[in-house]
Every structure is written in C-alpha cells, then in structure tokens.
Amino acid sequence: AQTVTQSQPEMSVQEAETVTLSCTYDTSESDYYLFWYKQPPSRQMILVIRQEAYKQQNATENRFSVNFQKAAKSFSLKISDSQLGDAAMYFCAYRTEGGNDMRFGAGTRLTVKP
Amino acid sequence: DTEVTQTPKHLVMGMTNKKSLKCEQHMGHRAMYWYKQKAKKPPELMFVYSYEKLSINESVPSRFSPECPNSSLLNLHLHALQPEDSALYLCASSPRGGRTSYNEQFFGPGTRLTVL
Numbered sequence: 001a002q003t004v005t006q007s008q009p010e011m012s013v014q015e016a017e018t019v020t021l022s023c024t025y026d027t028s029e030s031d032y033y034l035f036w037y038k039q040p041p042s043r044q045m046i047l048v049i050r051q052e053a054y055k056q057q058n059a060t061e062n063r064f065s066v067n068f069q070k071a072a073k074s075f076s077l078k079i080s081d082s083q084l085g086d087a088a089m090y091f092c093a094y095r096t097e098g099g100n101d102m103r104f105g106a107g108t109r110l111t112v113k114p
Numbered sequence: 115d116t117e118v119t120q121t122p123k124h125l126v127m128g129m130t131n132k133k134s135l136k137c138e139q140h141m142g143h144r145a146m147y148w149y150k151q152k153a154k155k156p157p158e159l160m161f162v163y164s165y166e167k168l169s170i171n172e173s174v175p176s177r178f179s180p181e182c183p184n185s186s187l188l189n190l191h192l193h194a195l196q197p198e199d200s201a202l203y204l205c206a207s208s209p210r211g212g213r214t215s216y217n218e219q220f221f222g223p224g225t226r227l228t229v230l
Binding site for chain 1: 145147154155156157159162164169170202204206218219220221222223224
C-alpha cells in the first residue's frame with residue numbers, strides 16, 4: 001500500500017523568507033502523481049502544485065516549487081518570499097495513474113511570522 | 115463555474131436524526147468523493163463515485179449512505195450517527211475516473227458536522 005509521510009508537524013518562517021516542507025512516500029508503482037494541497041483556517045483545500053512522476057523537471061508555480069527526487073521517493077515543497085497568507089496546513093498527496101483515490105500525508109502546519 | 119459547493123456549511127444533529135449533506139459541481143467532472151476530516155488530521159477517504167457508480171467504499175459504517183443522483187450531484191445521507199462522527203465532511207471532484215492522465219481533486223469548503 002502506498003503511504004505518504006510528512007515528518008514536520010509544524011514549521012515556522014519569517015515573512016519574505018524561504019521555507020521547505022518535506023514529504024516522502026512509499027510506492028512500488030512507476031506511474032503516479034504527487035500534489036501539495038493547502039488548507040487555511042477557513043478550511044477549503046486548495047491545490048498548490050502538482051508533479052507527474054514521469055517528468056524529471058521539477059514543477060513550479062510562482063513562489064512555489066518542488067524538489068522531486070523519484071529514486072529517493074521524496075517530494076519537498078519550497079515556498080519563496082513567504083507571505084502571511086501562506087499560513088496554513090499543507091498536505092502532501094499521492095495518486096496512482098488511473099487510481100481513484102488519493103493518499104494524504106499527516107500535514108505540516110506552517111506559521112508565517114510578520 | 116470552477117467550484118465545488120457544499121450545503122449546509124454547519125449541521126448539528128442528534129443521534130436519532132436523519133439528515134443529508136449535499137455536494138454539487140458543474141465542471142463536468144465524472145468522479146466525486148466524500149472525505150471525513152478530524153481536526154488537525156488529513157482527510158480520510160470514505161466513498162468514490164466514478165461515472166455515477168460507487169467504485170470505492172472504504173469500509174464506512176452503514177449509518178453513512180452515499181447517493182449520486184446525477185453526474186453533478188452527490189449526497190451523503192446520515193442516520194443514527196454517533197458523537198465520534200463529528201467532523202468536517204469534504205466533497206471533492208476530479209475530471210475523470212478510471213485510467214486517465216493526472217487529475218487533481220477539487221475540494222468543496224466542507225460541512226462541519228456536530229453529533230450530540
């Protein structure tokens with residue numbers, strides 16, 4: 001069974017600084033997709049960034065980028081120029097090719113200090 | 115329309131009540147999901163509907179009964195719930211079920227359920 005591990009329950013960053021959230025996963029599949037979701041205190045889950053496992057190039061979305069290491073089964077999220085609005089719970093998620101379900105990590109609560 | 119809507123936002127019910135949660139999307143997505151989320155925990159998958167057919171039931175107690183009347187609508191019928199069922203119930207949809215290219219799930223804002 002696929003598992004997703006986020007080893008940092010809480011992280012803190014100063015506004016305008018950079019922070020990296022860690023995620024590792026375990027799978028025997030070769031085709032899959034990885035996601036980072038953000039859930040602010042208002043509770044709506046929002047997709048931050050996605051990565052297809054067959055792509056070697058790391059995904060980027062504005063201030064958000066990932067470091068995808070397929071052999072190491074690692075998928076970290078880097079947030080540059082952190083803003084107060086980035087404060088939220090961040091979930092790493094995994095989905096197989098053709099799969100209907102998504103596996104979530106336990107989450108990392110990010111605090112942004114002004 | 116690029117959102118998933120859920121009603122009601124909040125629901126308080128007794129253990130003998132019958133209530134329903136509603137989820138709607140008009141993005142043409144053919145897979146819809148119910149998740150249960152406890153405070154400070156990740157969402158736990160409950161049910162998946164793919165092309166209006168139940169494809170995954172993660173051993174959810176029968177007091178939760180899902181229904182997918184059409185491709186845009188997903189209901190969760192609740193009956194004889196327990197206080198431990200109190201949680202945030204999230205609905206999500208994705209473009210297609212089955213074998214396809216990657217597709218993320220779009221989440222609704224959730225229904226905060228309290229069982230007394």
